[in-house]
Amino acid sequence: MSPNNLNQLDNIKEHFVKEWLDGQRPTLSAYVAQYPAFSEELSEFVMDFAQLHSTPLELSEPTVEGREAMLRGVSANRGRPNRLRSTE
Numbered sequence: 001m002s003p004n005n006l007n008q009l010d011n012i013k014e015h016f017v018k019e020w021l022d023g024q025r026p027t028l029s030a031y032v033a034q035y036p037a038f039s040e041e042l043s044e045f046v047m048d049f050a051q052l053h054s055t056p057l058e059l060s061e062p063t064v065e066g067r068e069a070m071l072r073g074v075s076a077n078r079g080r081p082n083r084l085r086s087t088e
Contacts, residue, residue: 009038
């Protein structure tokens with residue numbers, strides 16, 4: 001990837017994070033539609049971003065839809081990790 005494309009991708013990622021922190025809950029599908037040339041990189045970034053927010057997910061098929069569902073899980077928890085409840 002060229003330095004110009006890397007810079008553009010970094011700017012897109014920063015925008016995604018800013019929207020998230022502002023409470024807008026951006027979607028992967030919207031970003032992929034807006035920046036199709038970066039669809040693979042954005043998908044990987046969103047997966048990493050959601051995992052950093054301790055979102056439980058099952059990754060049997062890494063599709064855009066699956067990643068969207070995972071991101072909705074992060075949104076439902078407002079970016080906080082899930083806490084397991086003791087059954088004792």
